[in-house]
Amino acid sequence: MTSEGLIMRAFTVSLYLIAVCSLGDTSWLSTTCRGEWQRFGSHYFFFDQTQRSWTDSERNCESLDGHLASVHSTEESRFLEELAGGSTITWIGGNDGGRPEMTQPRTWTWTDSTMFNYHEWADGEPNNFNGVRESCIQMNFGDEHRWNDEVCEKDFASICSRHIRTTVKIAC
Ligand SMILES: [Ca+2]
Missing domain, CATH: 1.20.5 (Single alpha-helices involved in coiled-coils or other helix-helix interfaces)
Incomplete structure (x- = not known):
């Protein structure tokens, strides 16, 4: 040459x-872009092993045109459990707004604005363990792989979801 x-x-x-x-x-x-979004019902779900705070996990999901996953049935919960490898503690989109009060009742909502009409708390949860505000929900907690309220700033894996009709910004 x-x-x-x-x-x-x-x-x-x-x-x-x-x-x-x-x-x-x-x-x-x-x-x-590698087909890792898995469909259940009206949504696609994506398990992200990257350890992030709950807030950063939600921001990450929003950057993918979705939100942290909401859960509305036992079947959906088992699907997400399998998607997360069965035992990885994983952020989902439930939170109680981070209000400072520790007393009951606490009001839970999903970041995708769907109704909070289902839950599967682990025994004794949600508990603001040791008097520390635990405003965010994680799944696959404890021996029975159920839900725990946890400090939102802690880093865990996460599951994003987006509606099947959502138009994504990047075509793959
Ligand atoms: Ca807890």
């Missing part, structure tokens, strides 16, 4: 690298 050819080749490679780098952090592409 001539020196001019080498220069052109280097120029082309540089342009390619600039194009790739200009996309920013593309690590999420591998998690959203």
